[in-house]
Amino acid sequence: WFSLSRRFTDSRLKDICFADNMNGWVVGSSGYVAKSTDGGYSFTPLTTGGTVELNEVSSPTPQRAYIAAYEAKVIRTTDGGATFSTLNTGLIATTQLLAIDFVSPTTGYVAGTNGAVAKTTDGGDTWTNVSIPASTSLLWDMDFVDEDFGWICGTGEKIYATTNGGATWTEQLSFGGLGTYGISFANRTTGVAGGTGGNTFFTANGGATWTQAITEPAQTVWGIHIVESPNGTVAMAACASGYAYISTERGKVWTQEPRFTISTFDDVWMTDAAHAWISGNSGAVLGYYEPSN
Helix, strand or coil, X not given: CEECCCCCXXXXXXXXXXXXXXXXXXXXXXXXEEEECCCXXXXXXXXXXXXXXXXXXXXXXXXXXXXXXXXXXXXXXXXXXXXXXXXXXXXXXXXXXXXXXXXXXXXXXXEEHHHCEEEECCCCCCCEECCCCCCCCCEEEEEECCCCCEEEEEECCEEEEECCCCXXXXXXXXXXXXXXXXXXXXXXCCEXXXXXXXXXXXXXXXXXXXXXXXXXXXXXXXXXXXXXXXXXXXXXXXXXXXXXXXXXXXXXXXEECCCCCCCCEEEEEEEECCEEEEEEHHHCEEEEECCCC
C-alpha cells in the first residue's frame, strides 16, 4: 500500500471504483465526485449539477459511470464525466440508494432502504422493480458476477441471493448483528462478506452455506473485494480507523496490512490481484500494487 498523492478533498469518499488500471472514480458526501485517468495518482473534481448524497459508483467502461444516490436517483455519465444526467429508478422517492453494480454498459442493479432493488437493461433509461419481498433490511452493498447471479447484504447481517436476475430472492444468511456492509464474489461460487465488529464470512458454494472466518479483521468492515489470481484468490477488506486486511485463503484468514492513516476506510476496489485502491474519510485514498499476486 502507498499514498497516491496529497489529499485533494476533505470530503468523505464513500466509494471508489476503477474501470481499468488507469480510469477510476470516487464519490461521496454532498454530491462529491472526482475522476482519475492516471491510476489514482491524481483526481479531477467534477460536478453532477446537484448536491444529493452520492453513495456508490459502478464503472463498466472508462467512459461510463453510474452512481447510486439518495432520493431514489441514479446519476449517469456516458462521456467520461463531461456531462451527467439524473435517472429516476421509479422506486419510492424517499429511498436511499446505497448500492449499485453494472455488469455491462446496459445491465445494472441498485439497492437501498427497506429491501428496495431495481434493475435496468438499457443503461438506466428504464428500470424494473425487483425488490426483495417482505424485507425491511437496509441494503448496504451488492455484487453481481453476471446478469443473473448476484448477492446483496444489509442490516441484521443478512445476505440475499438471486440466480435469475432478481426475479426471485433467497435469504442465505441472517447472523443478527448490526449489519453486513460489504460483499464480493470472484465468480458464481467463491465469495466473501464482512461487517459489524469485523464479522467476516466466506463461501465456496455460491452462498448455499456461509462460514465465519477463522481469523477475522479486528475492526468493522465497511468495504470488501475478492478477485481470482493465478495463485487462487486475493481478498481485501477496508475497515474502521484506517485499517486494511488481506486474505489469500478465500476469506478464511485475514491479515492486517500496514496502517497509513486513522481515517476510516469506506471502500476497496480491485481490478485484479495486483492492483487495488482504498478510500475513506477526509479524502483518504491509497493504492496497492503487488505483481507477485
